[in-house]
Amino acid sequence: MRFQFVAPLWEWSAQGGWYFVTLPTDAADEIAEIPRAARAFGSVRVRVTVGATTWSTSVFPDTKIGSYVLPVKKAVRSAEGIKERRCRQRKPRYS
Numbered sequence: 001m002r003f004q005f006v007a008p009l010w011e012w013s014a015q016g017g018w019y020f021v022t023l024p025t026d027a028a029d030e031i032a033e034i035p036r037a038a039r040a041f042g043s044v045r046v047r048v049t050v051g052a053t054t055w056s057t058s059v060f061p062d063t064k065i066g067s068y069v070l071p072v073k074k075a076v077r078s079a080e081g082i083k084e085r086r087c088r089q090r091k092p093r094y095s
Contacts, residue, residue, distance in 0.1 A: 003027040020069040028067040
């Protein structure tokens with residue numbers, strides 16, 4: 001399963017400087033329907049490509065917004081020149 005989308009980068013308001021992208025609702029709905037073993041916090045392992053950078057991570061459900069959030073680490077933001085509220089195409093590949 002593959003998704004390609006553009007979404008704003010946002011910083012979590014809690015201490016720690018975590019940055020995320022919220023997945024589109026249609027992608028979140030498809031992910032939620034995938035049968036899988038239970039993981040911590042309901043996370044789903046993904047492989048993500050942003051520009052020339054590819055990495056493995058997890059997306060996490062956010063029940064308040066009804067979607068999944070994708071953490072974007074500092075190394076990726078720096079390598080791709082991504083700043084808060086600006087974004088580039090993301091192609092998460094779910095396995």
